Amino acid sequence: MKALVLSSGGIDSTTCLALAVDKYGKENVMSLSVFYGQKHAKELTAAREIAAYYQVEHRELDMGVIFADSDCTLLDGRGNVPQGDYASQLQGREGKPVSTYVPFRNGLFLAAAASIALSKGCGEIYYGAHADDSAGNAYPDTSSAFHEAMGQAVYEGSGKELQIIAPFIRSHKSQVVAAGVKLKVPYELTWSCYEGGERPCGRCATCIDRKKAFALNGLRDPAEEAKE
Amino acid sequence: MKALVLSSGGIDSTTCLALAVDKYGKENVMSLSVFYGQKHAKELTAAREIAAYYQVEHRELDMGVIFADSDCTLLDGRGNVPQGDYASQLQGREGKPVSTYVPFRNGLFLAAAASIALSKGCGEIYYGAHADDSAGNAYPDTSSAFHEAMGQAVYEGSGKELQIIAPFIRSHKSQVVAAGVKLKVPYELTWSCYEGGERPCGRCATCIDRKKAFALNGLRDPAEEAKE
Numbered sequence: 001m002k003a004l005v006l007s008s009g010g011i012d013s014t015t016c017l018a019l020a021v022d023k024y025g026k027e028n029v030m031s032l033s034v035f036y037g038q039k040h041a042k043e044l045t046a047a048r049e050i051a052a053y054y055q056v057e058h059r060e061l062d063m064g065v066i067f068a069d070s071d072c073t074l075l076d077g078r079g080n081v082p083q084g085d086y087a088s089q090l091q092g093r094e095g096k097p098v099s100t101y102v103p104f105r106n107g108l109f110l111a112a113a114a115s116i117a118l119s120k121g122c123g124e125i126y127y128g129a130h131a132d133d134s135a136g137n138a139y140p141d142t143s144s145a146f147h148e149a150m151g152q153a154v155y156e157g158s159g160k161e162l163q164i165i166a167p168f169i170r171s172h173k174s175q176v177v178a179a180g181v182k183l184k185v186p187y188e189l190t191w192s193c194y195e196g197g198e199r200p201c202g203r204c205a206t207c208i209d210r211k212k213a214f215a216l217n218g219l220r221d222p223a224e225e226a227k228e
Numbered sequence: 229m230k231a232l233v234l235s236s237g238g239i240d241s242t243t244c245l246a247l248a249v250d251k252y253g254k255e256n257v258m259s260l261s262v263f264y265g266q267k268h269a270k271e272l273t274a275a276r277e278i279a280a281y282y283q284v285e286h287r288e289l290d291m292g293v294i295f296a297d298s299d300c301t302l303l304d305g306r307g308n309v310p311q312g313d314y315a316s317q318l319q320g321r322e323g324k325p326v327s328t329y330v331p332f333r334n335g336l337f338l339a340a341a342a343s344i345a346l347s348k349g350c351g352e353i354y355y356g357a358h359a360d361d362s363a364g365n366a367y368p369d370t371s372s373a374f375h376e377a378m379g380q381a382v383y384e385g386s387g388k389e390l391q392i393i394a395p396f397i398r399s400h401k402s403q404v405v406a407a408g409v410k411l412k413v414p415y416e417l418t419w420s421c422y423e424g425g426e427r428p429c430g431r432c433a434t435c436i437d438r439k440k441a442f443a444l445n446g447l448r449d450p451a452e453e454a455k456e
Binding site for chain 2 (some may be wrong): 066
């Protein structure tokens with residue numbers, strides 16, 4: 001059994017990578033990161049460093065061209081990423097995703113991961129979707145309904161050779177951190193902030209979420225500490 | 229309503245394009261073709277000519293790098309495409325897909341189509357899967373089980389903004405041709421053969437299927453006629 005881990009360089013996917021390495025050993029695990037036209041490549045650098053830390057095979061894909069016509073604010077040249085938490089961003093959007101929703105990004109990443117995983121003889125794809133992401137339909141491609149359907153599509157479409165594993169689909173981010181701390185995940189190497197500054201901005205939704213997740217574990221975010 | 233049609237330059241997707249244009253008008257339809265490292269680009273040229281014929285916006289994507297490690301025989305440099313029909317190719321493969329199965333290709337194409345469709349304000353993706361493709365598990369990513377799950381994944385993952393339409397999912401290829409003949413589809417522009425010769429080889433599984441589909445309608449394949 002070999003596993004491919006979708007790695008964004010953030011907390012959730014890095015914890016997935018730690019789980020997969022812990023279960024299968026580094027020689028049976030590979031990581032995959034995707035550039036999609038985001039404002040900065042800090043998370044890709046982080047993913048690369050994390051793969052080096054775990055000594056797993058690492059692959060990068062550039063899918064930026066696919067989002068050339070999207071007005072998602074995570075993308076380069078599309079205006080500012082909104083500040084504040086997801087709840088405030090969802091106000092007035094009438095059930096539509098937040099402006100940082102990249103159209104069907106997770107579906108695309110999982111599909112590309114499936115094609116690569118099958119080519120490399122992997123039977124599992126790990127990815128770090130968790131319960132907070134899908135709160136209030138902020139990111140519909142992290143909902144459990146999406147996850148179940150996409151898992152089934154990959155299973156059926158691969159001739160039942162491949163499964164998607166989302167170990168944190170029903171966990172909160174603080175629980176992801178709790179699991180990762182046990183596995184000694186090097187969180188100081190991860191990057192989550194939507195901005196590409198020298199240090200995390202501390203104001204975007206993902207910075208807020210991340211700080212909270214550590215605080216709920218009685219910890220300070222090591223990425224902040226390391227950069228002081 | 230706007231629709232994006234996945235166009236391979238073959239019979240099934242070209243008939244889908246004709247249906248979409250007939251329903252929504254050419255200004256509300258776009259086509260998308262994907263290069264995935266196949267042995268030749270004849271089908272991409274055909275798709276381009278077909279889009280020009282219907283005067284719809286056309287987009288091409290290069291996803292060849294994703295299949296760099298696949299040993300699928302449709303890909304460039306991976307040995308010969310087997311001759312004979314699908315039934316004979318499936319013998320001895322113990323339920324595994326045929327060697328021309330490109331790993332999760334349709335899932336990847338549909339996911340990329342979903343990202344682009346949402347960016348362009350389309351509410352539907354048309355694609356040309358039909359009942360013969362999935363016979364005997366030759367291509368698991370054309371089965372109705374895959375189709376249903378992938379349709380659900382796209383619907384849920386898009387925040388219920390996007391649907392996959394596979395008008396021929398329960399039709400045989402001869403029925404696709406029958407529908408297309410009514411819509412005056414320019415089949416002489418299409419390309420199906422797995423080989424990249426001057427004319428269709430007439431021996432690969434898709435050539436055999438295609439010839440049969442026309443014959444069952446009492447017709448001769450116009451692509452063959454045009455090239456004589």
